[in-house]
Amino acid sequence: MNEKRRTLLKAVGGSTALAGLAGCISTGGDGSDGSGGSDGSDGSDGSGGGDTGSARLWVDLSDAEDEAISEYIDQYESDTGDTINKEAPGGELDQQLETAIPAGDGPDSWVWAHDWVGRFAVREDPSFLYDASDDVDVSLDSYTQAAREAAQFDGSLYGLPFASETVALFYNEDMVDEPPETFEEMVSVMDEYHDPENGEYGLSYPVTDPYFVSGFIQAYGGNIFDEQRREVGVDSDACKRGMDALETLSQYVPADPGYESQIVAFADGLAPFAINGPWELGNLDGAVENLGVTTLPTVDGNHPRSYSGIQLFYFSSMLADADQSRVDAATGLAEWYTTNEEVIQTNAAEQGYIPVLTDVVGNDDLSSEVKAFAQQVDHGVPIPTHPDMNSVWTPVTDALERVFNDEQDSDAALDQAASEIREAL
Numbered sequence: 001m002n003e004k005r006r007t008l009l010k011a012v013g014g015s016t017a018l019a020g021l022a023g024c025i026s027t028g029g030d031g032s033d034g035s036g037g038s039d040g041s042d043g044s045d046g047s048g049g050g051d052t053g054s055a056r057l058w059v060d061l062s063d064a065e066d067e068a069i070s071e072y073i074d075q076y077e078s079d080t081g082d083t084i085n086k087e088a089p090g091g092e093l094d095q096q097l098e099t100a101i102p103a104g105d106g107p108d109s110w111v112w113a114h115d116w117v118g119r120f121a122v123r124e125d126p127s128f129l130y131d132a133s134d135d136v137d138v139s140l141d142s143y144t145q146a147a148r149e150a151a152q153f154d155g156s157l158y159g160l161p162f163a164s165e166t167v168a169l170f171y172n173e174d175m176v177d178e179p180p181e182t183f184e185e186m187v188s189v190m191d192e193y194h195d196p197e198n199g200e201y202g203l204s205y206p207v208t209d210p211y212f213v214s215g216f217i218q219a220y221g222g223n224i225f226d227e228q229r230r231e232v233g234v235d236s237d238a239c240k241r242g243m244d245a246l247e248t249l250s251q252y253v254p255a256d257p258g259y260e261s262q263i264v265a266f267a268d269g270l271a272p273f274a275i276n277g278p279w280e281l282g283n284l285d286g287a288v289e290n291l292g293v294t295t296l297p298t299v300d301g302n303h304p305r306s307y308s309g310i311q312l313f314y315f316s317s318m319l320a321d322a323d324q325s326r327v328d329a330a331t332g333l334a335e336w337y338t339t340n341e342e343v344i345q346t347n348a349a350e351q352g353y354i355p356v357l358t359d360v361v362g363n364d365d366l367s368s369e370v371k372a373f374a375q376q377v378d379h380g381v382p383i384p385t386h387p388d389m390n391s392v393w394t395p396v397t398d399a400l401e402r403v404f405n406d407e408q409d410s411d412a413a414l415d416q417a418a419s420e421i422r423e424a425l
Helices: 063-080 093-100 114-121 145-150 183-193 210-217 237-250 259-267 278-287 324-339 341-351 368-379 387-391 393-404 410-424
Strands: 054-058 083-087 109-113 159-165 168-172 273-276 291-294 307-315
Touching (some): 063 083, 063 278, 063 324, 063 341, 083 324, 093 109, 109 324, 114 159, 114 307, 114 387, 145 307, 159 278, 159 324, 159 341, 159 368, 168 278, 183 237, 183 273, 210 237, 210 393, 237 393, 259 273, 259 278, 273 278, 278 291, 278 341, 278 368, 291 368, 307 324, 324 341, 387 393, 393 410
Parallel strands (some): 054 083, 054 109
Antiparallel strands (some): 109 307, 168 273
């Protein structure tokens, strides 16, 4: 994928290095040849019986994730006779949806974290999401409470959940004897390895991305944005204290804060630590011989409160005027994928996906890496879904970039970000 889908987790209005959780689009020229789709020639023989349909799915995943979902789509097609044209478009998903849906050329479904549900649900002329409450047969009780709430807005069902995620601490066991439990312990190890003149660093971390750094900024109890009260808190004393910890970490990363530059340093054995998400587990496991994952270290006894996301199969407004077979193909894939215990358990083992299917949550067979991410989710907070969050990402990203580039004091930068957000609300 281009910049790894979560480098931004940004709203449509933003176009910064936050490109996280970002997705992709293609105008579908190769839809019938998509890596996950079949040619549909077995439709009449599908075990699902009855009418079969064809649906268009947009994804932007890591190589390991993409290969896995392609195999699952093949299995779904074989089981049902439906055709799923999986496309890996070539741009930021939110920006491409803004272009494609008004033109009537959007996907029937896409994969992304839940943070878009609120702001897309209130979009009109055209609408962006499809309420599948009357089309989905699976019980929402099949998912954890947080997951089922993430898929809904104002009583409408806009997707189905399959995993939760947040960032945690990766470490190279050949360089780190014991995973650090405290911030001070982590700094001590980073000091041992940090030698930028020789291309070696203490940490790989996209430090200008609000999603990635949210845990430390919110470690002292502050909220970048309080969804319940609809209050901006990034300029609070608590967030400013957290920003001090982040500034310390920023001294140990490569000069380019971009996602690719950061992750490569750790993958190449040039840094003992990386802070990243479970979507990189499959890639890093092949690059780092002895890979460990643990929760983010405590700061003055406080667990960093990192943002967590619920991954969804979104239902697009393209389904509103579609024939029933197309609706059934799009929702059917989501139902099958999100409730298939074998799929969920395999994704947990191979991709580090944190299960949200109640029959799998808490399974003793889950790997230590997945358990570490699950523990960090417990320490964290869900990404706000309120549409106002759309106005938060870019000002905070810009503030982080100014601080990282020594263009502005951190307190002043957070004050400016808060002012810009409030003006936009």
